[in-house]
Amino acid sequence: MFPLVVHHACGSSLYDPEGTEYLDFSANWAVAALGYSPTRVHDRATKVLRSTTFSSLCTFMSPQASALAAKLCAITPGSFDKKVWFGLSGSDANDSMAKLVRMATGRRKIISFIGGYHGQTGASAAISGHSAQARTSTGSDNILIPYPNEFRPLFNGADEGQAVLSYLENLVFASICPPDEVAAIVIEPIQSDGGDIVPPPGFLSGLADLCRRHGIYLVSDEVKVGMGRTGSWFGVDAESVVPDAVVLGKSLGGGLPLSAIVGRKEILDAGVAVSMHTMGGHPVCCTAALAQIEIIEEQRLCERAGVLGEQMKSRLEEMAVRHEVIGDVRGRGLIIGVELVTDRETREPAAEFAAKVVFRCAQRGLIVPYVGLFSNILEFTPPLTLSDEDMERGMLILDAAIEDVHGGAVSDGDIAAFAGW
Ligand SMILES: Cc1ncc(COP(=O)(O)O)c(C=O)c1O
Incomplete structure (x- = not known):
C-alpha cells in the first residue's frame, strides 16, 4: 500500500x-488503460446513466450489453460460435469460468500454474497459486504446475517451456491426474502478479496443442494483460493461440467494474443461472467498455x-x-x-x-x-x-x-x- x-x-x-x-x-x-481523462468514455457513460440508472442482465437484455458482447466476440480469437457472460470483477469471472468448464465437460479437475493469480473468491482463489494466498486457497480438484520461468528455471535443459509441457504430459497426466479428468487448463499468457513472466516462445502454442490432443479446454486469463496492453488485443495473440475461453476484467470497463467470459457457446451454455450477479454487465459499464474499444481502435x-x-x-x-x-x-x-x-x-x-x-x-x-x-x-x-x-x-x-x-x-x-x- x-x-x-x-x-x-x-x-x-x-x-x-x-x-x-x-x-x-x-x-x-x-485498469486505467486510457489514463484518467478519457472524455468520450465519461460522456457516453454519463449519458446512459442519465437515461437508464440500472437494468439487470439477470432479467433483461440491454442494448449496451448486447453490443459489447457482439464486439467482444468479434475481437477475441476463434471463429467458432461464441457467447459472453458479464460480471463485475476478474475474481467473479474466473469463479464462473471454473464452474462452467466443469459443467460443460463433466470433468472435475482444473490445471493452473504456481504463481498464477486469478482472484479472491472461492473457485478463483482455488485455481490461483500466488504466495499471498498460500494460507487461504483451497480445492482438491485443482492441480498447480510450474509456470516456465527462464530467469529461474526449474528443469535442466535448453527449453524450460518444453520441459514444463513434458512434466505435465509425462508425469502429472501419467500419475496423479489422468487427462480425461481435466476440464480446463487456465493460464495467464504473461504471468503478471506472479512476476511478469513471459513464457518461452512455443510454450503457449505447445500448451494449446496438448489441450487439443486431450480434449481439454484452454482458458486464457487476460484480466490484466488483455485489451491491448501486450501490443495486440490479447496476450495469446503473441503465438496466434486460440483459447476456448478468454476471461476479461480490470481495464475492460474503462475504469468501471466490469468483467467478462468470452468463449465457446457450449461452455457458456453449460448451465442456466449458474453464476448470476445482479449488477453484472451494468449498462453504464458496458457503454464505457464500448467507447474504450472504439478509442483503442481509432488511436x-x-x-x-x-x-x-x-x-x-x-x-x-x-x-x-x-x-x-x-x-x-x-x-x-x-x-x-x-x-x-x-x-x-x-x-x-x-x-x-x-x-x-x-x-x-x-x-x-x-x-x-x-x-x-x-x-x-x-x-x-x-x-x-x-x-x-x-x-x-x-x-x-x-x-x-x-x-x-x-x-x-x-x-x-x-x-x-x-x-x-
Ligand atoms: C490475471 C488476473 N486475474 C484475475 C484477477 C482478479 O481480478 P479482480 O481483482 O478484479 O477480482 C487479477 C487481479 O489482479 C489478475 O491479475
Whole structure:
C-alpha cells in the first residue's frame, strides 16, 4: 500500500489532496488503460446513466450489453460460435469460468500454474497459486504446475517451456491426474502478479496443442494483460493461440467494474443461472467498455503499446548496465517486470530493496508497485496513452530512486508501515 490518498486523477497522473502529482506507471493495477481523462468514455457513460440508472442482465437484455458482447466476440480469437457472460470483477469471472468448464465437460479437475493469480473468491482463489494466498486457497480438484520461468528455471535443459509441457504430459497426466479428468487448463499468457513472466516462445502454442490432443479446454486469463496492453488485443495473440475461453476484467470497463467470459457457446451454455450477479454487465459499464474499444481502435493503441513497451524496455536495460541490483528486464508491450536481485550470480531476490525503491519512487512522484512470489519485481503497466515525455520523466525518477536507495535514503522504519504482498 502506498502512503497516498488519491483526491483526483488526470492524464496519466494521480493527485493527492494537496495537489501533488504522482505519475502512475501502474495505471491502478492495469485498469486505467486510457489514463484518467478519457472524455468520450465519461460522456457516453454519463449519458446512459442519465437515461437508464440500472437494468439487470439477470432479467433483461440491454442494448449496451448486447453490443459489447457482439464486439467482444468479434475481437477475441476463434471463429467458432461464441457467447459472453458479464460480471463485475476478474475474481467473479474466473469463479464462473471454473464452474462452467466443469459443467460443460463433466470433468472435475482444473490445471493452473504456481504463481498464477486469478482472484479472491472461492473457485478463483482455488485455481490461483500466488504466495499471498498460500494460507487461504483451497480445492482438491485443482492441480498447480510450474509456470516456465527462464530467469529461474526449474528443469535442466535448453527449453524450460518444453520441459514444463513434458512434466505435465509425462508425469502429472501419467500419475496423479489422468487427462480425461481435466476440464480446463487456465493460464495467464504473461504471468503478471506472479512476476511478469513471459513464457518461452512455443510454450503457449505447445500448451494449446496438448489441450487439443486431450480434449481439454484452454482458458486464457487476460484480466490484466488483455485489451491491448501486450501490443495486440490479447496476450495469446503473441503465438496466434486460440483459447476456448478468454476471461476479461480490470481495464475492460474503462475504469468501471466490469468483467467478462468470452468463449465457446457450449461452455457458456453449460448451465442456466449458474453464476448470476445482479449488477453484472451494468449498462453504464458496458457503454464505457464500448467507447474504450472504439478509442483503442481509432488511436491504434495496441500498436502504441508495442512501440512504447520496446522503448521502455531498452531504457530499463540501459539502467541495468549501471545498477547491479537489476537482474532481469522482461515483458511484452506495456507490461514489463524488472526483477531485483541482491547478487546477479545467485539471483537472490532483493525484496527489501524493491520495497524501498517503490517507496522512494512515490516520494519522488512516481507510482510503481512490486509483484512476484518473492515481492522483488518492479511492475510497469502504465496507461496505453502514456506520452513519450511522461515515459522519460518516469524513467529519470526511477533511476534517481534506485541511486537514493543505494545511498541509504530510505530506512527499514520508513517502509515498515506499508505492508505489501
Ligand atoms: C490475471 C488476473 N486475474 C484475475 C484477477 C482478479 O481480478 P479482480 O481483482 O478484479 O477480482 C487479477 C487481479 O489482479 C489478475 O491479475
